[in-house]
Amino acid sequence: MKIARGSAFVRLFFVLMLTVLSVAGAGLNGPAGVRAQENCAADAGAGAASPAAAATPPLADAGITPASPSAGGTGGANIAFLPKDVVNNYFVTAAKGGQEAADELGGQFQQVGSDQPSPTEQVTYIQTLTQQAVDAIVVSANDPDALAPALQEARAQGITVVSYDSDVAPDARQAFVNQSSTELIGRSQVEVMGRLLGCEGEIAILSAFSTSTNQNAWIAFMEDELSKPGYENMELVTIEYGDDDPQKSYDATVELLTAYPDLRGIISPTTIGIAAAAQALEAEGRAGDIQLTGLGLPNEMRAYVENGTVAEFALWNPIDLGYLAYYTANAIVNGEITGAEGETFTAGRLGSYTVGAGGEIVLGPPFVFTAENIDEFDF
Numbered sequence: 001m002k003i004a005r006g007s008a009f010v011r012l013f014f015v016l017m018l019t020v021l022s023v024a025g026a027g028l029n030g031p032a033g034v035r036a037q038e039n040c041a042a043d044a045g046a047g048a049a050s051p052a053a054a055a056t057p058p059l060a061d062a063g064i065t066p067a068s069p070s071a072g073g074t075g076g077a078n079i080a081f082l083p084k085d086v087v088n089n090y091f092v093t094a095a096k097g098g099q100e101a102a103d104e105l106g107g108q109f110q111q112v113g114s115d116q117p118s119p120t121e122q123v124t125y126i127q128t129l130t131q132q133a134v135d136a137i138v139v140s141a142n143d144p145d146a147l148a149p150a151l152q153e154a155r156a157q158g159i160t161v162v163s164y165d166s167d168v169a170p171d172a173r174q175a176f177v178n179q180s181s182t183e184l185i186g187r188s189q190v191e192v193m194g195r196l197l198g199c200e201g202e203i204a205i206l207s208a209f210s211t212s213t214n215q216n217a218w219i220a221f222m223e224d225e226l227s228k229p230g231y232e233n234m235e236l237v238t239i240e241y242g243d244d245d246p247q248k249s250y251d252a253t254v255e256l257l258t259a260y261p262d263l264r265g266i267i268s269p270t271t272i273g274i275a276a277a278a279q280a281l282e283a284e285g286r287a288g289d290i291q292l293t294g295l296g297l298p299n300e301m302r303a304y305v306e307n308g309t310v311a312e313f314a315l316w317n318p319i320d321l322g323y324l325a326y327y328t329a330n331a332i333v334n335g336e337i338t339g340a341e342g343e344t345f346t347a348g349r350l351g352s353y354t355v356g357a358g359g360e361i362v363l364g365p366p367f368v369f370t371a372e373n374i375d376e377f378d379f
């Protein structure tokens with residue numbers, strides 16, 4: 001069975017995840033009932049969710065309010081998405097959510113950007129969108145600071161700026177639509193790797209751009225998690241950057257295998273990186289020998305999970321991220337919110353959201369994919 005976007009099952013899954021996480025005070029767990037291994041860190045609460053904690057609460061209790069599709073705005077806004085690049089399937093998928101929201105709100109949607117993730121190219125696109133006087137720019141940054149002056153100029157012209165996926169400097173935007181808790185995403189990838197390796201062995205991180213705000217924020221929490229008692233025998237030997245380029249990421253993986261003969265695991269917190277690393281591990285005959293986890297698109301990782309190259313990885317629904325980002329920008333354009341902490345607005349089928357500290361709006365807990373459930377996802 002494939003899960004259709006926005007289906008009741010997806011909503012229920014989010015609610016269950018939210019309940020398990022909040023009640024257990026836990027990190028990101030595998031699908032309920034699939035595994036119950038300990039985490040390496042002595043202070044970890046993850047894995048402690050009791051079956052009772054997974055009881056389904058009313059939607060409103062989980063902070064999710066069902067809404068009619070037309071709720072949330074008066075429509076008509078001209079909103080442009082500027083992702084890290086326009087060929088990455090993650091952003092192609094997120095754009096579907098942006099278009100869906102625009103259709104519901106009667107607004108305009110366009111996605112612009114380069115074929116290569118490049119901060120310089122993003123600045124050029126911001127300048128062009130500013131000249132075009134769009135109502136809002138929704139941007140995923142390849143560099144938080146390099147984009148800031150151009151975005152500040154756009155804001156000075158009255159254009160709403162919202163970041164999604166990968167934040168920009170806070171004074172360069174009104175709100176940031178984060179896919180999930182940055183801390184949860186960072187720590188949980190180390191927790192998964194620790195379980196896969198029995199808390200022992202050399203690991204490497206294969207990241208995106210060295211200036212990617214989201215990957216760097218997750219990596220900071222990964223390093224903090226690794227510094228906890230319990231991880232003494234797991235060593236992060238290097239962080240490599242594949243620049244969200246499939247070939248560069250593949251080559252970086254092959255180089256890792258040569259440079260670190262005792263390497264036992266790779267964490268890749270990027271959909272491009274994890275797919276390229278899985279391909280490289282198979283081609284080099286190291287699948288299964290080296291554990292690989294991180295963030296990936298189920299449709300790109302299905303084969304690697306089914307043949308055992310990857311045991312477990314995570315992601316949120318990029319369609320929902322794009323949908324929420326469009327609704328957020330629309331709400332600011334229409335004056336419903338300004339991006340100040342405590343404001344609430346309704347994002348169509350996703351329900352109501354509250355702006356958090358620093359203008360952050362969090363989509364929700366991610367999904368964890370394994371061989372047992374990956375066929376239920378289609379994005």
Ligand code: RAM
Pocket residue numbers: 084088090091140165166208212214244269270271272295296
């Ligand atoms: C890549 C991009 C994106 C990130 C995902 C997980 O597609 O780097 O920014 O959020 O991976």
